[in-house]
Amino acid sequence: MNRRVLRRWVSNFMVGLMVVAVIIAVLPLLFILLNLVIKGAGSLSLGFFTRVPVPAGETGGGVANAIVGTLLIVGAASLIGVPLGVAAGIYCAEYPGSRLATVTRFVADVMNGTPSIVVGVFAWTLIVARQKHFSGLAGSCALAMLMIPMVMRTTEELIKLVPNSLREAALALGYARWRTSLGIVLRTALPGIVTGSLLSVARVAGETAPLLLTALGSQYFSLNLNQPMAALPLTVFQYAIGPYEEWHRFAWAAALVLILVVLTLSVLARLATRRRFTFND
Amino acid sequence: MATTSLPESAQAAPVTLHGSRAGDRLFKIVLTLAAIAIPLLMGFLVSELYTGAHLAISRYGVRFVAGSTWDPVAEEFGAFPLVIGTLLSSFIALLIAVPLSLGVAIYITEFSPKFIRQPIAFVIELLAAIPSVVYGLWGIFVLIPILRKAVFPFLRSVLGFLPLFQGPIYGPSMLSASIILAIMVMPFIMSVAREVLLAVPGSQREAALALGATRWEAVMSAILPYARSGIIGAIILGLGRALGETMAVTMLIGNRNEISASLFAPGYTMAAVIANEFSEAATDMHFSALAYVAFLLFLVTVLVNAAARLLIWRVSRGPTGGKGR
Amino acid sequence: MTEPTSLLATERLTAMYGKFTAVKDVSLQFAPNTVNALIGPSGCGKSTYLRTLNRMHELSPGGWITGRVLLDGEDIYGPRVSPMQLRRKVGMVFQKPTPFPTMSIHDNVAAGLRVNGKLHRGELAEVVEQSLRRAALWDEVKDRLKTSAVALSGGQQQRLCIARTIAPRPEVILMDEPTASLDPGGTQHIEELVFELKKEFTIVIVTHNMQQAARVSDTTTFFYMGNMVETGPTRQIFTTPKEERTEAYITGRFG
Numbered sequence: 001m002n003r004r005v006l007r008r009w010v011s012n013f014m015v016g017l018m019v020v021a022v023i024i025a026v027l028p029l030l031f032i033l034l035n036l037v038i039k040g041a042g043s044l045s046l047g048f049f050t051r052v053p054v055p056a057g058e059t060g061g062g063v064a065n066a067i068v069g070t071l072l073i074v075g076a077a078s079l080i081g082v083p084l085g086v087a088a089g090i091y092c093a094e095y096p097g098s099r100l101a102t103v104t105r106f107v108a109d110v111m112n113g114t115p116s117i118v119v120g121v122f123a124w125t126l127i128v129a130r131q132k133h134f135s136g137l138a139g140s141c142a143l144a145m146l147m148i149p150m151v152m153r154t155t156e157e158l159i160k161l162v163p164n165s166l167r168e169a170a171l172a173l174g175y176a177r178w179r180t181s182l183g184i185v186l187r188t189a190l191p192g193i194v195t196g197s198l199l200s201v202a203r204v205a206g207e208t209a210p211l212l213l214t215a216l217g218s219q220y221f222s223l224n225l226n227q228p229m230a231a232l233p234l235t236v237f238q239y240a241i242g243p244y245e246e247w248h249r250f251a252w253a254a255a256l257v258l259i260l261v262v263l264t265l266s267v268l269a270r271l272a273t274r275r276r277f278t279f280n281d
Numbered sequence: 282m283a284t285t286s287l288p289e290s291a292q293a294a295p296v297t298l299h300g301s302r303a304g305d306r307l308f309k310i311v312l313t314l315a316a317i318a319i320p321l322l323m324g325f326l327v328s329e330l331y332t333g334a335h336l337a338i339s340r341y342g343v344r345f346v347a348g349s350t351w352d353p354v355a356e357e358f359g360a361f362p363l364v365i366g367t368l369l370s371s372f373i374a375l376l377i378a379v380p381l382s383l384g385v386a387i388y389i390t391e392f393s394p395k396f397i398r399q400p401i402a403f404v405i406e407l408l409a410a411i412p413s414v415v416y417g418l419w420g421i422f423v424l425i426p427i428l429r430k431a432v433f434p435f436l437r438s439v440l441g442f443l444p445l446f447q448g449p450i451y452g453p454s455m456l457s458a459s460i461i462l463a464i465m466v467m468p469f470i471m472s473v474a475r476e477v478l479l480a481v482p483g484s485q486r487e488a489a490l491a492l493g494a495t496r497w498e499a500v501m502s503a504i505l506p507y508a509r510s511g512i513i514g515a516i517i518l519g520l521g522r523a524l525g526e527t528m529a530v531t532m533l534i535g536n537r538n539e540i541s542a543s544l545f546a547p548g549y550t551m552a553a554v555i556a557n558e559f560s561e562a563a564t565d566m567h568f569s570a571l572a573y574v575a576f577l578l579f580l581v582t583v584l585v586n587a588a589a590r591l592l593i594w595r596v597s598r599g600p601t602g603g604k605g606r
Numbered sequence: 607m608t609e610p611t612s613l614l615a616t617e618r619l620t621a622m623y624g625k626f627t628a629v630k631d632v633s634l635q636f637a638p639n640t641v642n643a644l645i646g647p648s649g650c651g652k653s654t655y656l657r658t659l660n661r662m663h664e665l666s667p668g669g670w671i672t673g674r675v676l677l678d679g680e681d682i683y684g685p686r687v688s689p690m691q692l693r694r695k696v697g698m699v700f701q702k703p704t705p706f707p708t709m710s711i712h713d714n715v716a717a718g719l720r721v722n723g724k725l726h727r728g729e730l731a732e733v734v735e736q737s738l739r740r741a742a743l744w745d746e747v748k749d750r751l752k753t754s755a756v757a758l759s760g761g762q763q764q765r766l767c768i769a770r771t772i773a774p775r776p777e778v779i780l781m782d783e784p785t786a787s788l789d790p791g792g793t794q795h796i797e798e799l800v801f802e803l804k805k806e807f808t809i810v811i812v813t814h815n816m817q818q819a820a821r822v823s824d825t826t827t828f829f830y831m832g833n834m835v836e837t838g839p840t841r842q843i844f845t846t847p848k849e850e851r852t853e854a855y856i857t858g859r860f861g
Contacts, residue, residue: 011497015392021384022393022401025471028464029408032419039422087315100316107320113586114579115525117552118330121575124559125329134560145322152319169704172662173718173770174694178308187708206412209527209552213559233414237528240418248422255415266410302688 033259040256043249052221059246063254065221069136069230073215074205076140076225081147081204082197088148089155089193094181096160105156112149119145120210128214136222136229139215143207147200154196158189195269202265206258208233232258330579333572336565345573351538351554353562358570360577362540366548367578370455370530371523373544374462379516382467386474391486391500402475409468417532420461425452425533428460433545448543453535456544461529470519473593477511478504514592521585525578527552551578613638613808614659614696614778617674621654624668628654631673632834634827636778641800641809643819643840646829647860652812655829656780659810660696661689677777694718697771701783703763705755705770712751714766718774733773740806741769742799761792768799772807779803781811785818797822816856820844828852 051062088108092101123142128134162185170180186193211217216228217238232254239251331338337345337358348359385405389398429452440446481504489499505512535547536557551574562568614636621629629651636642644652657663658671661682674681682692697718705714715734734751738744743765747758755766764784771779781800785793800809800822813819819826820840827837828849836849847853854860 007495007498011495014497015388018384018388018392021381022388025381025385025408025467026401026404029404029411031423032411032415035419035423036415084315084318087312088319091312091316094312100313104316104319107323109590110583110586111319111323113521113525113582114326115527115552115582117525117527117555118575118579118582119326121333121555121559121572122326122329125333125572126325148319148322163704165700165702165704166706168662168665169700169767170706170717171665172660172693172698172700174690174692174774176302176690177305179304181308184706184708188706190708202410206410206414208412208414209556212556216560233412233528236414236418237532240414240421241532251418252422255418258412259415262410262412263407266406270406302690 036252036256036259039249040252040254043253044256048250048253053219056242057244063230063232063235063250063257065218066230066232066235066254067257068221068223069215069218070205070232072223072225073136073139073211073229073231074143074201076137077143077147077204078197078201080140081144081200082151084144085148085151085200086155086193086197089152090159090181090186092152092156093159104152108149108152111145112153115209116142116146116207117209117213120213123210124213134214134216134228136215136225136227136231139211139229139231140225142210142214143204146207146210147197147204150200150203151193151197154199155189155193158192158196159185161192162188198265198269202262202269205265206233206262208237212237327579330572330576334569334576336569337573338569340566341573345570346577349540353558353564353567356564356566358566358573360551360570360574362538363549363551363554363574364577365540366455366534367524367550367552370459370462370534370548370550371520373456373459374466374523375516375520377460377463378467378470378519381463382470382515382519383474383512385467386471386478387500390475390478391504392496405468405471408464409472413465413526413528414532416461416465417529420457420529420533421453424461425457428452428457437545444542445544448541448545450545451535451547453533453547454545455534455541455548458530458534458548458550459544461533462523462526465526465529466519466523469522470515473515473518474512477508477515477593480511481507510592514589514594517585517589517592521582521589524585525552525582527556531556551575613678614810615676616655616658617676619655619658619671619673619675621651621658621663621669621671623666628832629658629829630832634834634837636808636810636825638808639804639806640824641804641811641822643823643826644810644812644829645814645816645819645826645855646835647855648814649831650829651832652829653782656782656810656812659778659780660693660698662693662698664689694774695776696778696780697774697776698780698782699764699767699771699784701786703760703767703787705758705763705766707754707756709755710752711747711755711758711766714755715769715773718770734769737769737773738766740772740803741765742795742802743769759792761788761795764788764792764796765799768796768803772803776807778808778810781809783812783814785813785815793818816844828855830855 047060048062049067050064051060052065053063054061088104092105095101119142123138123145127138127141131138166188167180167185170184171177175184211231211234215231215234217234218228218230222229236251236255236258239247239254242248341348341358345358345360346364347361348357349361350357350359351362352358385401389401393401429450433450433456436446437450485503485507486499489503490496494502530550531553534550534553536549536553537547538549538554539546541548555571555575555578558567559571562571615634617633619629619632620627632655644656646652654663657666658675663669663671671683675683677692677695681687706717709717712731712734715737716730719730719733735744738747743762746762755763758766785796788796797818800811803809811823823840825838826840826843828835828843828847828851830851836843836847836852838848843852844856847856
């Protein structure tokens, strides 16, 4: 009798421990979001979004160049990464047994696990070193390389979900194979693919390390991707480690903007499909 | 049913049975090119890294990992403190993260009331979506002051007999970086562990409960052994993430290339040194040394991730209660 | 070159998946405007045989044939024949209704037409209406042509697929157990349809429902283990079969 009571106690105790674990795990999120709002919201003004940085030590200015820079760099990265990822995903879904598909799938997994700083070094040696200057475009290429495996995996999975009967019905009507794959199969899988692409954009928008080695950041407003360019995550980093109070406040505000963008994209994307995604897998 | 005749142009034109398939060919070519691009890019990455590192490799060879001096001015480079720093920070992060992550994962798959599961899963996804640099920002201005003023002195007073918890407290330190790393790695381990646990058939748990086990005992004896490979895989996946983490680590670790016995002392990691020094390196040898570090980091993470994947893949194939069948 | 006496015929057709022979040496002829049933137990090769008639068999992994399949006297496996063009003359309806989910009812019916050639909107609408009428679906959907096709019931979806198949005016319609996933009401609808459709098309229908074969078809062919055991007018097959195996199957001794 006593033994059973003891075992019950142990069981309840463990459950209690687990609840504590849940609280500890959830706490940082609340903490971070709260801090971001408290410390960052105060600096959000119209000027923050529309002005460019002022010389070090002075007050005022804004991060307009970083916002535009992020839009440009991430936009260019999407233009490169999404079509490539989707096309490769279609290939792996259409010819699943082929050797190329097996190799590509495996390599994409490796790519997915590669640290973003290493991808940054690659982009540096490939582009920056050869061009002998830093550029936002090199940053876009690095980010594109991070996006491709995610988009590819999502595309392949979703296309495989489209029932084969649909494909057969189209072929039996006299559709050419390419038309079946694009007009019927891809079209059916499209909402999910868009979601997957948005998620990869969200992930990549927050990346800093590769940009440190490629886009470098900039004080000035620029629309030229072939030059160093500012970006929100870079701004957060550079201002956070800088010596000025004003910079620290701007870092919080920029981080708040960044988080809002990233989280909104992520949440929207997942709400849209209500499917379970796994990370890195 | 009315039988009206179709307009002329709609009637099947005498379609001969001959035709070409140019569209299909083009389609396949475009797709194949896209698919080939990926291994090609990866091959480029490896070769470019190696070429960049070549200068340092030919000078140091494998001794690179053993050297302790990292002096760009004197052009002497040794990666030992970096390697140690990377391994140590990841190891401590896992030490903190794994019990917590597993606790959460087990709780939400086995014990929690149903209505909590979705919100918690949602929170986990949010945590994983926060960029590294934001964690770093929060770490510098919120976490480190708390650690420096309260937690570290407490640890020093209670555990100060260990060399790990002796020495001056600056704030940025190996332990601070490990803690933020733990916070960042938890969502991944939680997420994968949850998937693994969900894959365990309910019959296992029911059989244990029918034999009179408490719910905790059912988990320990029936479910965890079944899922063991997958959970180890989840942990190793987390390790892979931790090894490559750059921004939050470099913002919290102090960036000092020394090995110290104390966890309160600053340290350095492979990823951090690349982030800090790459854009300002002046000499070819400096660049090459950094590229060598990147190459090593790449190799390590690839191996770790491959091991993780193998383990997780094995779980999906069936029960693996231990070594062999 | 002999004059074709039939619309569709196979000569010594053997169909294989890799090394496995699914259909052995079948020679059959299908006359114009007839309904021809293929019956037999599961795995006897009747569906495989059907799929060689519109070159869908070769899309299965390892699928290939020897022998000839003649449409209007021409071998559809000839070197210069385009399978896509062929499939516009030989259409197929599947067991499971497969309306295209991203398209409206109207667009589903028109799907086979847009590949065929250029029709402008007015003509397209007319063809869509006629096809839906012929498929006995027009009255039920005429007010919602632009709505999604997946909102229809199973039986309606199958009739939609039939409308889609007949819109390009093929010569032959192949049906692979078209009523297998429908309820009795839907089944009856389809069977009535088949009876009407044969006025304009030639139909080859695979079914493992013998009563259905007896109800709708003009000729019946019995397959067993890849061989064509017996073929003939339906009434004859069901009342006085020549082969013992045929009789065994029809009387339900195996199946």
